[in-house]
Amino acid sequence: MFxxxxxxxxxxxxxxxxxxxxxxxxxxxxxxxxxGGQSLLPMMKLRLAVPxxxxxxxxxxxxxxxxxxxxxxGSFNVLLGALTTYRQLERNRFYSEGHPVDRxxxxxxxxxxxxMTDALAVLADPQVRARGTVGGAVAHGDPAADLPxxxxxxxxxxxxxxxxxRHEETARWPERVHRPMRAGSGARPADLPNVGRREVALDxxxxxxxxxxxxxxxxxxxxxxxSPGARGSAYEKFPHPASHLPLAGVCAVLRLRDxxxxxxxxxxxxxxxxxxxxRETERMLVGAEPTTDSLAAAAAQVTRRPDxxxxxxxxxxxxxxxxxxxxxxxxxxxxxxxxxxxxRVNLP
Amino acid sequence: xxxxxxxxxxxxxxxACREAVVPAxxxxxxxxxxxxxxxxxxxxxxxTQCGACTVALDGVAVKSCTVLAAQADGCAVTTxxxxxxxxxxxxxxxxxxxxxxxxxxGYCTPGMVMAVRxxxxxxxxxxxxxxxxxxxxxxxxxxxxxxxxxxxxRAARAVPRGPSAQAAESPAVEPPSTEPPPAxxxxxxxxx
Numbered sequence: 030m031f032x033x034x035x036x037x038x039x040x041x042x043x044x045x046x047x048x049x050x051x052x053x054x055x056x057x058x059x060x061x062x063x064x065g066g067q068s069l070l071p072m073m074k075l076r077l078a079v080p081x082x083x084x085x086x087x088x089x090x091x092x093x094x095x096x097x098x099x100x101x102x103g104s105f106n107v108l109l110g111a112l113t114t115y116r117q118l119e120r121n122r123f124y125s126e127g128h129p130v131d132r133x134x135x136x137x138x139x140x141x142x143x144x145m146t147d148a149l150a151v152l153a154d155p156q157v158r159a160r161g162t163v164g165g166a167v168a169h170g171d172p173a174a175d176l177p178x179x180x181x182x183x184x185x186x187x188x189x190x191x192x193x194x195r196h197e198e199t200a201r202w203p204e205r206v207h208r209p210m211r212a213g214s215g216a217r218p219a220d221l222p223n224v225g226r227r228e229v230a231l232d233x234x235x236x237x238x239x240x241x242x243x244x245x246x247x248x249x250x251x252x253x254x255x256s257p258g259a260r261g262s263a264y265e266k267f268p269h270p271a272s273h274l275p276l277a278g279v280c281a282v283l284r285l286r287d288x289x290x291x292x293x294x295x296x297x298x299x300x301x302x303x304x305x306x307x308r309e310t311e312r313m314l315v316g317a318e319p320t321t322d323s324l325a326a327a328a329a330q331v332t333r334r335p336d337x338x339x340x341x342x343x344x345x346x347x348x349x350x351x352x353x354x355x356x357x358x359x360x361x362x363x364x365x366x367x368x369x370x371x372x373r374v375n376l377p
Numbered sequence: 378x379x380x381x382x383x384x385x386x387x388x389x390x391x392x393a394c395r396e397a398v399v400p401a402x403x404x405x406x407x408x409x410x411x412x413x414x415x416x417x418x419x420x421x422x423x424x425t426q427c428g429a430c431t432v433a434l435d436g437v438a439v440k441s442c443t444v445l446a447a448q449a450d451g452c453a454v455t456t457x458x459x460x461x462x463x464x465x466x467x468x469x470x471x472x473x474x475x476x477x478x479x480x481x482x483g484y485c486t487p488g489m490v491m492a493v494r495x496x497x498x499x500x501x502x503x504x505x506x507x508x509x510x511x512x513x514x515x516x517x518x519x520x521x522x523x524x525x526x527x528x529x530x531r532a533a534r535a536v537p538r539g540p541s542a543q544a545a546e547s548p549a550v551e552p553p554s555t556e557p558p559p560a561x562x563x564x565x566x567x568x569x
Contacts, residue, residue: 030423036380037401037447049380063448070404070443071425082380083401087448116437154514155495156431156440271426273513 032073037083043091053082062086065160068169103258111164111249119149139371144262144280148175164249170241173274173299181296182280185231188251193225200226235303261372265364267356275299276348277356281364283372290314300353309333319369328361384447391459406430408446417457428515431488432456438495457487473532481519493529497536
């Protein structure tokens, strides 16, 4: 199986990638960006995507820059380059084990984001994880993607570059630097004179089935996470046995304080046109005493919006909409139970 | 550089420099098989599921039916043909597959061997669970996997412990340092 014929070009810089997008637009050609290609190439083989120009951004160092900081309470900030592969995330001890100071002598403590470790272990397969990227996972807008559910629950934002002046700029780079920049590892994104940046919450970025807020002249450069803490987190999925995509998947994050739930974020994927935050479930959890019953009652509302209406549900030949909704409730219960157990282990 | 329907690809395959001019839509597996004559890498499902086309791209196992030849430009590729010694001796993973009779029709075997090679590089002493999990992306329709898993475990005992690929691959985020984290709400900045 071949993709339909297309013209290929390897962008050597972010600047050039933006130029190439413009050139294709002027020529009236549909252009697509390719990085890992683990979702795009299968779609192109099936002619579900038929770009005329393929712009390879896999070599752009401007999309690789990344850093992290962690606070003692479990809070952390992460800036992920869009080209970060699942494999790189999987092998990063920051997520699986946490900060060495924080975990010193604390047997049984989890990493900073165990939900991330959960998701990466069940996402596709090792070969796909070696190529697939964070930016691609977000840009693809797949209704049944694993990582966006975790990123949604972590309140992630997407940083998007375009020609200066085209879109309103909002991205801010913090003044304070925990880890110094490495010399020679590329220009700081904000320093490119002709490139403007905006930052949009992933919750606003995801819009529907393969539909996102990304405009034709834009490139995702980073995903940013600023979390008050996600040690009490878990991701649970029910995979399709062949594709490994989630028929339903739930990411739960719980923070405890004085025996009660102080913060709760729950994200659902695979059952709706886009991964979504289960706001009604979250509302019921915050302030509640964490018991099997209270978690189950909140999980039962995982497809309910705060206004009482039901989330839009999808079904297909693999699983009907009601079945997926049922799976989501069961998985929400499991993810919350696991997140709670981890939150308790990590209590100071 | 304008976009082009034909691309010139230059890469290292099993240690030798190879060059080819191919249509842009050529997949890495077809470059290897049809242009370079390396037919040990098989095309199974062609949909990124079966893993028969697994090769090592810059040292990491990938599915070559889901990589464009153009994306491999400048990279080093190792195929099943490049695993053994030039004197004909089998790679320890290949030897383990022979010893455990880990194949019936053999169609999935090149991909299985390349996937197991990666597993052992990442986890030099894998458990049976880790083996089965690591072969998630490789499908065998004959064996029921028992002997493949046995071969992977045997190979892990046989492969000499070398430096892992970790050093060669750049981490997404710097590994944690030993310096204490800031007490105040911290800030993040791109490193480069």
